[in-house]
Amino acid sequence: MPKISQRPALTVALWLRDRLAVEEVAVDHDGALELATGPNARYLWLARRLTAELVTLDT
Numbered sequence: 001m002p003k004i005s006q007r008p009a010l011t012v013a014l015w016l017r018d019r020l021a022v023e024e025v026a027v028d029h030d031g032a033l034e035l036a037t038g039p040n041a042r043y044l045w046l047a048r049r050l051t052a053e054l055v056t057l058d059t
Helices: 004-017 029-034 041-049
Strands: none
Touching: 029 041
């Protein structure tokens, strides 16, 4: 259970989540592990899985 001081932020986050176009998908963990070569491997795997463009702010 979150700390009392965190409850307002958690409530807002859950409220916002319902209003965003966020889709939950099952993760193929074996497929993700095959790409586990760096910290962004999960995002790379997901972009490939969804045939989506991967955008980063890395410099």
